[in-house]
Amino acid sequence: MNRQSGPERPYDIVPFGATGFVGALTAEYLAAHAPEGCRWAIAGRSRPKLERLRERLAAIDPACAGLPVLVADAADDDALRELAESTHVLATTVGPYVRYGEGLVAACAEAGTDYADLTGEPEFIDTMFVRHDARARETGARIVHACGFDSVPHDLGAYFTVQQLPEDVPLRVDGFVSAGGMFSGGTFASALTVMGRQREGARAARERRLHEPRLVGRRARAPLGAPRFSKETATWALPLPTLDPQVVARSARALERYGPDFQYRHYASVKTLPVALAGPVALGALAALAQLPPARAWLMDRYEPGSGPSAELRERSWFRVRFVGEGGGRRVFTEVSGGDPGYGETAKMLAESVLSLAFDELPRTAGQVTTAAAMGDALIERLRAAGIVFRVADSR
Numbered sequence: 510m511n512r513q514s515g516p517e518r519p520y521d522i523v524p525f526g527a528t529g530f531v532g533a534l535t536a537e538y539l540a541a542h543a544p545e546g547c548r549w550a551i552a553g554r555s556r557p558k559l560e561r562l563r564e565r566l567a568a569i570d571p572a573c574a575g576l577p578v579l580v581a582d583a584a585d586d587d588a589l590r591e592l593a594e595s596t597h598v599l600a601t602t603v604g605p606y607v608r609y610g611e612g613l614v615a616a617c618a619e620a621g622t623d624y625a626d627l628t629g630e631p632e633f634i635d636t637m638f639v640r641h642d643a644r645a646r647e648t649g650a651r652i653v654h655a656c657g658f659d660s661v662p663h664d665l666g667a668y669f670t671v672q673q674l675p676e677d678v679p680l681r682v683d684g685f686v687s688a689g690g691m692f693s694g695g696t697f698a699s700a701l702t703v704m705g706r707q708r709e710g711a712r713a714a715r716e717r718r719l720h721e722p723r724l725v726g727r728r729a730r731a732p733l734g735a736p737r738f739s740k741e742t743a744t745w746a747l748p749l750p751t752l753d754p755q756v757v758a759r760s761a762r763a764l765e766r767y768g769p770d771f772q773y774r775h776y777a778s779v780k781t782l783p784v785a786l787a788g789p790v791a792l793g794a795l796a797a798l799a800q801l802p803p804a805r806a807w808l809m810d811r812y813e814p815g816s817g818p819s820a821e822l823r824e825r826s827w828f829r830v831r832f833v834g835e836g837g838g839r840r841v842f843t844e845v846s847g848g849d850p851g852y853g854e855t856a857k858m859l860a861e862s863v864l865s866l867a868f869d870e871l872p873r874t875a876g877q878v879t880t881a882a883a884m885g886d887a888l889i890e891r892l893r894a895a896g897i898v899f900r901v902a903d904s905r
Contacts, residue, residue, distance in 0.1 A: 520548050520596040521867045523579065524860075525613065526603035527551040528558040531627065531657075534856035535602060536562060540569040542860065542895075544868065550577035552592055583609040586616070593620040598867045600625045600656075600859055606633040607706065614641050614652060621648035623866045627859055629659035629752045632710035635717040638877045642720075646876040653883050655756055656862040657855035661880055662830045662897075663753040663775065664760055665889055666845040668881040669899050671767050675837030679770035682835075683734070684757075685742045685778040686749065688828035688850045727769050729761035734774035741833045741842070746776035760881035768836065778831065823849040831902070847897040854897065861891040 524539065526532040528551075536551055543549060551566075553559050559578040566573035579595070581588035583603055593599055593616035603609050606628040617624035618641040628634060634654045645652050655661070667682050674680055731754035739746040754775040761767035826849035834841045847854045862880060865871065869887040880888060889899055 518595060518597055520550050520577070522547065522549040522598045522600070522863050523552050523592065523596040524549075524863070525552040525581070525592065525599060525601040528553045528555060528562050529602050531852055531856055531859075532602040533562055533565075534852055535600065535860050536566060537569060538856050538860040539864075540566040540573050543864065547864075547867075550579050550596075552579040552581055554580065554582045556580050583612055586612055589613050589616040590620070593617045593622045596622060598623040598625065598863045600863045602627055602859070604628060604630075606630050607636070607709075611637065611640070618642075618645035618648060618650050618652065621650050623651045623653070623863075625653045625656045625859060625862050625866065627657040627659070627855060628654050631752050631755060632706055632713045634752070634755075634877070635710075635713035639713070639716050639720050642876045649875045651866060651874055651883050652877045653862065653866070653880060654877070655752060656859045656880060658828065658850040658858070659751070660753040660756040661858045661862070661888075661892075662828065662845040662847075662850075664756045664879055664881045665885075665892070666830050666832050666843065666899070667757045667773055668760060668764075668885060669845070669889060670832040670834040670841060670843045671771075673841040673843060673901055674834050674839055676766065676768065678768055678837035679772075680768045680834065680836035681772045681774075682757075683739075683741075683746075683774045683776065683833045684753075685739060685744065685746060685776050685831045685833075686828070687744070687778040687830075689826055724762055727762075727765070727771075729758050729767060729771045731755060731758040731773045731775070734776060739776070739778070742778050742831050744778040744780050747779060749775045749777050751775065756879050757881075760879040763879065763882040823853050826850065826853075828854070842902040843900065844902045845897065845899055857895055857897070858892065861895055862888060865891055 522539065524532060524535050527536045539549060551559055551562060556578060563573060563576050563578060566576060579592060581592045589612045593613070599613065599617055599622055601610065601613050604627070606626060607630050610626065610628065610633055614624060614637045637652065641652065663684055667684060670682050671680060733750055734748045736748065737746050754773055757773045761771040761773070828850035829844060829846040832843045834843065862884065865884045865888050869884065871884055871887060874883050893899055
């Protein structure tokens with residue numbers, strides 16, 4: 510299944526929020542890597558900013574001098590509907606998504622348009638499932654959240670690890686995340702939004718469970734692990750209660766290759782004990798402050814949305830996710846690694862995801878789906894070709 514076999518539309522791909530920090534990086538990646546004949550446009554709420562971005566893109570590829578500019582506001586449902594109806598695949602980098610994202614999901618679900626975003630907000634994803642999954646299934650739209658560092662390396666890394674293990678047996682995979690890099694104002698705002706809306710998030714998760722079909726004859730879980738020293742990575746492993754393990758578990762529910770009983774645990778990999786002890790304390794303090802609206806507003810003002818680290822700092826940034834998989838008497842070590850996780854590589858992951866949705870022959874899926882379920886092997890091959898490493902590190 511690819512969108513070239515669908516109804517004719519003016520564009521194959523449209524990135525929305527293209528003038529933001531990661532949005533511009535995504536547009537620059539598309540300017541450099543979109544295949545010949547790809548019909549795409551850039552979209553956002555400010556025509557002057559979009560036109561300035563187009564000038565930058567023309568320096569990468571002179572053909573971008575004629576790139577269409579589409580003006581739409583996240584609060585304008587009519588404009589979002591027209592935007593969704595104009596393209597086969599629509600990507601958005603406009604967050605916090607719980608505040609600005611639903612209109613675009615609704616428009617894509619109604620128009621049968623594939624959708625991709627960078628959200629790391631569980632509340633938003635759960636709410637979108639409850640409100641728009643059924644309609645997207647009816648129209649054939651694939652709603653693919655978390656197409657950046659949240660959660661592509663973890664989702665596809667677990668999928669890649671499972672492929673190295675025997676079929677039709679219980680499997681367990683542990684993921685250990687280490688990274689060095691900075692975050693943008695938009696990412697910080699989204700993180701604070703999640704921390705400050707824990708009650709709403711729990712309510713959305715309960716509502717999703719009422720609507721989500723139950724697995725029959727299989728089990729897929731992502732329990733919160735306990736802090737421990739990991740002999741496999743020679744680091745302290747701290748459980749990470751992020752979106753990523755939820756996404757991995759949803760892929761496992763969707764794909765029988767994960768076996769009859771699948772378990773995934775997700776950890777931060779920390780080299781020294783003092784850092785391992787201090788990290789949760791600092792995070793807990795930040796989460797406590799995020800519960801207070803004045804403190805949350807003050808914290809958000811520290812980092813302006815649309816801002817981000819310099820190119821030099823991004824060049825020095827990196828990530829590595831080490832996976833340990835076990836099942837059927839076999840144990841395997843795999844690794845996913847790359848450069849700047851928050852921005853350069855996130856823009857690459859989002860751009861390659863939308864290119865895959867638009868042009869690759871993919872499994873026939875619809876509704877809210879994960880990157881592993883929607884794109885799987887095709888996206889891994891794209892990311893490998895783009896410089897992100899997927900490898901079997903060791904096994905015994």
